[in-house]
Amino acid sequence: MTVFTTLKLAFRALWRNKVRSMLTMLGIIFGIGTVIAMIASGQGAKEAVADVFRSMGTNLLIVTNGSQRQFGAAGGAGSRYSLTWADEAALENGEVPTVRWVTPVLQTKAQIASDDANWNTSVIGTKPAYFQIKNWAPKEGVLFDEDAALNGPKIAVIGQTVATQLYASSNPIGQPIRINGQPYEVVGVLETKGQSGMGQDQDDVIIIPLKTYLQKMDKGIGKFISKGQLYVSVASESEITKAEAQLTDLLREKHNLLASDDDDFQIRNLAEFALSQQKSTDKIATLLAIVAAMSLIVGGIGVMNIMLVSVIERTREIGIRMAVGAKPLDVLTQFLVEALVLAAVGGVIGVGFGAVLAKYMASYYGWKLFFPATTAAIAFAVAGGVGVVFGLYPAIRASRLDPITALRYET
Amino acid sequence: MAAVSVGEGGPYRDKPREGTPLIEMRNIHRTYVMGDNLVHALRGVDLVIERGTSIAIMGTSGSGKSTMMNIMGCLDQPTQGTYHLNGRDVSSLSRSQLADVRGRMIGFVFQSFNLLSRTSAVENVEMPLMYQGIPGRERRKRALHALDRVNLADRADHHSSQLSGGQQQRVAIARALVCEAPIIMADEPTGNLDTKTSHEVIAILQGLTDQGITVVLVTHEPDIAAYARRVITLRDGEIVDDKLQEPIRAAS
Numbered sequence: 001m002t003v004f005t006t007l008k009l010a011f012r013a014l015w016r017n018k019v020r021s022m023l024t025m026l027g028i029i030f031g032i033g034t035v036i037a038m039i040a041s042g043q044g045a046k047e048a049v050a051d052v053f054r055s056m057g058t059n060l061l062i063v064t065n066g067s068q069r070q071f072g073a074a075g076g077a078g079s080r081y082s083l084t085w086a087d088e089a090a091l092e093n094g095e096v097p098t099v100r101w102v103t104p105v106l107q108t109k110a111q112i113a114s115d116d117a118n119w120n121t122s123v124i125g126t127k128p129a130y131f132q133i134k135n136w137a138p139k140e141g142v143l144f145d146e147d148a149a150l151n152g153p154k155i156a157v158i159g160q161t162v163a164t165q166l167y168a169s170s171n172p173i174g175q176p177i178r179i180n181g182q183p184y185e186v187v188g189v190l191e192t193k194g195q196s197g198m199g200q201d202q203d204d205v206i207i208i209p210l211k212t213y214l215q216k217m218d219k220g221i222g223k224f225i226s227k228g229q230l231y232v233s234v235a236s237e238s239e240i241t242k243a244e245a246q247l248t249d250l251l252r253e254k255h256n257l258l259a260s261d262d263d264d265f266q267i268r269n270l271a272e273f274a275l276s277q278q279k280s281t282d283k284i285a286t287l288l289a290i291v292a293a294m295s296l297i298v299g300g301i302g303v304m305n306i307m308l309v310s311v312i313e314r315t316r317e318i319g320i321r322m323a324v325g326a327k328p329l330d331v332l333t334q335f336l337v338e339a340l341v342l343a344a345v346g347g348v349i350g351v352g353f354g355a356v357l358a359k360y361m362a363s364y365y366g367w368k369l370f371f372p373a374t375t376a377a378i379a380f381a382v383a384g385g386v387g388v389v390f391g392l393y394p395a396i397r398a399s400r401l402d403p404i405t406a407l408r409y410e411t
Numbered sequence: 412m413a414a415v416s417v418g419e420g421g422p423y424r425d426k427p428r429e430g431t432p433l434i435e436m437r438n439i440h441r442t443y444v445m446g447d448n449l450v451h452a453l454r455g456v457d458l459v460i461e462r463g464t465s466i467a468i469m470g471t472s473g474s475g476k477s478t479m480m481n482i483m484g485c486l487d488q489p490t491q492g493t494y495h496l497n498g499r500d501v502s503s504l505s506r507s508q509l510a511d512v513r514g515r516m517i518g519f520v521f522q523s524f525n526l527l528s529r530t531s532a533v534e535n536v537e538m539p540l541m542y543q544g545i546p547g548r549e550r551r552k553r554a555l556h557a558l559d560r561v562n563l564a565d566r567a568d569h570h571s572s573q574l575s576g577g578q579q580q581r582v583a584i585a586r587a588l589v590c591e592a593p594i595i596m597a598d599e600p601t602g603n604l605d606t607k608t609s610h611e612v613i614a615i616l617q618g619l620t621d622q623g624i625t626v627v628l629v630t631h632e633p634d635i636a637a638y639a640r641r642v643i644t645l646r647d648g649e650i651v652d653d654k655l656q657e658p659i660r661a662a663s
Contacts, residue, residue: 001541009541016529320525323486324539324586325514327507403486407525 125213339391518587
């Protein structure tokens with residue numbers, strides 16, 4: 001028989017039992033639908049986590065002052081002054097080749113005020129590389145560059161939260177802002193970043209040039225980066241661990257530490273934290289996908305069940321077909337194709353259903369919609385596979401019927 | 412009724428092999444295992460049937476006539492003995508090969524019609540052609556022609572439930588004809604029909620014999636057997652009578 005004839009025959013047989021075919025398909029539809037939705041939402045959640053960490057900084061290592069230990073009591077990170085401006089200069093000069101950008105980040109809480117309102121927020125003094133590391137662009141106005149920051153101008157770039165608090169709906173660009181009573185001018189408003197991986201509002205911030213910060217906010221202690229950190233951005237994600245090791249070596253050397261000494265600084269690796277977060281979302285996604293796959297198997301069993309019923313119901317038909325020249329293989333093909341069509345049509349609808357489900361979930365949880373063609377293709381292939389696997393046994397049974405017995409079969 | 416015409420290409424798809432009879436059965440035995448018992452349905456049947464004749468196989472139930480028809484129709488195989496159909500030994504073919512032989516050589520007509528339900532007459536007739544790989548348009552053409560041969564061209568799109576018993580049996584005959592098989596095996600073809608429609612069906616079958624198709628009638632009714640040229644009688648799995656006669660012509 002030709003492929004077309006076989007398909008036509010299958011569609012007709014299924015159409016004859018519309019309700020039954022539809023109900024059988026539902027199993028496949030839900031199975032495929034949930035598999036797709038689960039894979040898509042798993043990816044979506046993963047992307048969302050990755051996005052949060054990307055927003056905190058690209059391939060970021062944060063170097064802080066180490067812990068001061070006095071008479072056995074540890075003072076905690078930053079209690080000891082060990083990072084120096086020389087360290088920063090060395091990194092800027094490319095002494096660690098895997099490092100792309102580096103900037104000191106000095107931070108303090110301060111009272112700020114516009115003409116109409118006031119607010120308490122973090123003031124950060126840093127270099128322009130900061131914006132690159134955080135991949136942060138201005139929403140309005142401009143950021144300061146190296147030249148602009150050179151002489152310690154009293155300018156500020158503010159986060160969205162600050163802009164809202166101080167200027168409500170009016171445009172903050174060019175407006176005066178007071179930080180600890182000192183007048184500054186707002187030159188830029190940063191685009192919204194949202195929460196960090198640790199749950200802080202990243203937009204509740206004012207950023208001023210490092211030089212200005214050192215002059216006005218914190219004089220610092222000589223050669224040390226006292227109340228600050230170094231943000232180090234590694235050139236490529238795969239080199240983060242390597243960069244961390246190189247950085248450790250360099251700093252130990254600069255600080256003249258002996259092999260027996262502990263590090264007098266700390267390096268925090270955000271990528272590692274992100275990775276562990278991603279692993280936990282991965283685990284959940286895998287679990288959900290397994291549950292969804294189970295429902296697909298149940299759908300497949302539904303197909304098998306119906307095909308078995310169908311073979312028994314149509315025993316007489318099978319006998320007639322065999323009498324007029326249908327070979328066992330023809331009969332097998334007929335029933336197998338019926339199961340395949342059932343599963344494939346269910347698969348197509350299931351892919352659509354899964355896409356809708358994924359879209360709904362993405363918008364509900366605020367994820368990016370993730371629906372690659374490969375997932376759909378795989379799901380469709382799986383549906384076909386389910387049809388073949390679960391349709392094979394009934395089809396073999398049909399093909400093995402004895403034509404004489406089948407012709408005598410009373411329904 | 413039944414001014415039957417020969418189909419295009421003649422009644423034979425397998426070329427008749429000169430010098431060989433159409434059906435040649437030698438020492439055919441068929442035994443079944445029923446629980447612990449061995450049932451001998453056929454015990455050494457010898458039968459030769461020439462081309463273009465009509466033959467009635469008679470016998471009471473249990474005489475072995477159904478088994479005989481099943482073997483002759485390649486639905487079953489003998490336990491012992493040889494069966495040559497059109498010069499070819501078919502006694503030990505595979506199921507798939509037998510199906511192929513059936514499709515090309517034999518058209519079946521059953522007592523209970525055995526049409527597919529919820530399927531139109533023309534689609535029923537088309538069905539055997541599907542298994543010969545004939546494309547759809549050609550199938551439809553040949554099926555309509557076969558329906559025309561049994562005077563049912565105007566009922567082509569009727570479903571079997573919309574047809575009378577006699578019409579259904581004529582559709583079944585058209586289905587048996589459509590592959591241009593040289594043999595038509597009719598198993599109690601009038602068993603479910605009243606006298607009038609029985610005559611119509613018999614008239615069509617006689618018309619086919621006139622066109623050179625070999626018609627094998629399996630029946631237990633002597634008045635039906637009277638329409639055949641040759642009548643063999645089976646009893647307990649053996650042929651007990653084999654006679655030639657001048658058949659009665661069915662009024663058409």
